Amino acid sequence: MRALGAGRIYLLNRTRRGVEELDHAIPDANVELLDMLDVASVQGPPPSVVLSTVPASGTTTEEHVPDALFLPSLFSADVGVGVNMAYKPTETPLLRLGKTVAGGGWRVASGTR
Numbered sequence: 001m002r003a004l005g006a007g008r009i010y011l012l013n014r015t016r017r018g019v020e021e022l023d024h025a026i027p028d029a030n031v032e033l034l035d036m037l038d039v040a041s042v043q044g045p046p047p048s049v050v051l052s053t054v055p056a057s058g059t060t061t062e063e064h065v066p067d068a069l070f071l072p073s074l075f076s077a078d079v080g081v082g083v084n085m086a087y088k089p090t091e092t093p094l095l096r097l098g099k100t101v102a103g104g105g106w107r108v109a110s111g112t113r
Helices: 016-025 093-100
Strands: 009-011 031-033 049-052 080-084 106-110
Touching: 009 016, 016 031, 049 093, 080 093, 093 106
Parallel strands: 009 031, 049 080, 080 106
Antiparallel strands: none
């Protein structure tokens, strides 16, 4: 992401330890560590690129689903790109959401393309 010109990278992992290990591995990447998937709590602009490696079954567009990441706050920028590396099902919650937000300003792609 940094090599592609990302000015700031928000990084979230299932565990704080995992995200800290990634941060130490790329010290010059301007990474902001997140403890939860809540873009309202980040310092700086909302993400305009979302790259997810979370299985589709671990994400949701409905609030209060146990053991799933609630996705809507990710798409608060007017335009952006969403890529989901999960491939089962082909149309994941993240891809469906990206197609419907911000008046069509987001483009999405499956990790299989």
